Amino acid sequence: MDSGSFKKVFDKYYDNIRNFLYYRSGSIEVAEDLIQDVFLKLWENREKIREESVGGYLYTIAANLIKNHYRRNEISYHFLNSLTQKHNTESPEYLLELQEFDRHLQQVLAKMPEKSRDVFLMNRIDGLTYADIAGRLQLSVKAVEKRMHKALSFLKEHLDIKI
Amino acid sequence: MSEQGKSRKNKERPPEDLSSRAMEMAGHYRVPAQRSREEAWAVLQEKIRDRKQETHPVKSRRLPRRVFSVAATLLLLVAAGTWLLFSTVTVTTPRGKQTSITLPDGSRVTLNADSRLTRKRFFFGRKVRFSGEGFFRITKGAGFRVITPEGTVTVLGTAFNVISREKTLDVACYQGRVEVAPAKEKHPVILKKGEGIKIAGDKVNNYNLKEEKESPSWEQGLFRFRDTPLQEVLNELERQFDIRIEYEGTDERHYTGSFRNDSLEKALQMVCIPMDLEYIIRDEHTVILKPAE
Numbered sequence: 001m002d003s004g005s006f007k008k009v010f011d012k013y014y015d016n017i018r019n020f021l022y023y024r025s026g027s028i029e030v031a032e033d034l035i036q037d038v039f040l041k042l043w044e045n046r047e048k049i050r051e052e053s054v055g056g057y058l059y060t061i062a063a064n065l066i067k068n069h070y071r072r073n074e075i076s077y078h079f080l081n082s083l084t085q086k087h088n089t090e091s092p093e094y095l096l097e098l099q100e101f102d103r104h105l106q107q108v109l110a111k112m113p114e115k116s117r118d119v120f121l122m123n124r125i126d127g128l129t130y131a132d133i134a135g136r137l138q139l140s141v142k143a144v145e146k147r148m149h150k151a152l153s154f155l156k157e158h159l160d161i162k163i
Numbered sequence: 164m165s166e167q168g169k170s171r172k173n174k175e176r177p178p179e180d181l182s183s184r185a186m187e188m189a190g191h192y193r194v195p196a197q198r199s200r201e202e203a204w205a206v207l208q209e210k211i212r213d214r215k216q217e218t219h220p221v222k223s224r225r226l227p228r229r230v231f232s233v234a235a236t237l238l239l240l241v242a243a244g245t246w247l248l249f250s251t252v253t254v255t256t257p258r259g260k261q262t263s264i265t266l267p268d269g270s271r272v273t274l275n276a277d278s279r280l281t282r283k284r285f286f287f288g289r290k291v292r293f294s295g296e297g298f299f300r301i302t303k304g305a306g307f308r309v310i311t312p313e314g315t316v317t318v319l320g321t322a323f324n325v326i327s328r329e330k331t332l333d334v335a336c337y338q339g340r341v342e343v344a345p346a347k348e349k350h351p352v353i354l355k356k357g358e359g360i361k362i363a364g365d366k367v368n369n370y371n372l373k374e375e376k377e378s379p380s381w382e383q384g385l386f387r388f389r390d391t392p393l394q395e396v397l398n399e400l401e402r403q404f405d406i407r408i409e410y411e412g413t414d415e416r417h418y419t420g421s422f423r424n425d426s427l428e429k430a431l432q433m434v435c436i437p438m439d440l441e442y443i444i445r446d447e448h449t450v451i452l453k454p455a456e
Binding site for chain 2: 014015018022029031036039043044079080081082083098102155160
């Protein structure tokens with residue numbers, strides 16, 4: 001990979017890798033900080049990496065960096081939600097209910113095991129297909145499906161409980 | 164399955180709906196990013212540049228005997244290094260004045276009244292912080308960035324006008340290409356020669372420059388307005404002549420016209436006559452405007 005394609009790779013993967021780091025840490029500062037190290041590593045090794053496998057490479061570096069450099073306490077999410085920001089036609093009760101559900105969902109997501117949560121969020125927020133996710137996380141598509149099912153079961157079980 | 168999971172408090176829906184509801188809601192989630200991709204790219208470029216200058220670490224050896232003086236020297240070096248890294252230079256224009264500055268890379272900026280430009284003293288990095296209005300003529304080379312509270316403008320050897328005032332960012336491209344990355348949005352916008360964009364909170368207006376011009380007319384002291392809210396015109400009058408305008412009237416109207424900044428009386432006439440206003444110059448720094456009788 002040459003310097004010209006480096007920018008293309010950056011443009012293609014930056015948002016998703018930053019999101020991935022956020023999913024794993026719950027901190028946007030950590031995510032935006034560590035992602036610099038991810039791409040620095042890519043830059044230093046750019047001659048050795050083939051463009052086809054760069055996605056898997058980036059996610060692997062990201063996962064390693066998070067594991068080593070970030071002591072995981074309890075994480076909590078602060079996703080922005082365009083649904084709860086629309087305060088026009090909906091009744092206040094409906095909006096309140098949406099916000100309740102949103103809050104609850106983000107809490108449950110924070111408790112979900114990493115393996116299934118990665119897949120769930122990469123699919124719903126990054127909009128990646130199972131095939132994309134499989135390539136980036138170095139899994140089979142079947143394995144991705146299984147993790148997605150696990151995520152949905154986890155959600156069913158935990159969302160039903162009112163806190 | 165836990166016992167709690169089996170009870171359905173207040174929900175008529177079967178469990179399947181909850182997970183699909185969750186799927187649906189999560190689809191609307193966005194990560195609360197604080198930095199745009201272009202800003203991150205700029206930061207990365209600096210780190211790469213810094214890496215290239217890094218020397219190899221020295222092999223560790225036994226500590227010298229005079230540890231305290233070494234520590235003191237180190238502290239001084241760190242302090243000096245920090246000052247070197249972060250020391251900035253700022254140019255400010257007051258009301259009633261314009262000024263022109265040249266940057267270390269040869270780029271030139273003309274500042275309109277009441278504007279401010281800041282750069283790092285020693286590590287210029289082709290990056291400035293800016294607020295107010297300025298016309299930028301940038302020399303060719305790797306990305307030059309103008310950072311304003313409302314967004315970052317990135318360019319490559321070009322000329323453009325930036326207005327960053329009152330939570331508004333207005334960029335017009337006069338030469339080459341300009342990239343505007345609003346602070347709040349995901350997607351940067353690219354402007355070509357003759358195109359402009361005005362971002363005020365959630366409102367975004369794309370516009371075209373009316374004539375083939377090389378630079379905005381305010382550099383020659385001429386201020387033109389087209390369908391501009393009257394209050395903005397009055398604000399520019401205040402800036403150009405360093406006065407305060409007390410306006411007794413409604414602010415809703417729009418003004419199309421121009422004034423020069425060489426004579427206050429003439430400028431006031433240019434604005435007041437078409438708008439049916441009267442002006443009273445109370446003293447050197449105060450003007451009162453009200454609807455004509």
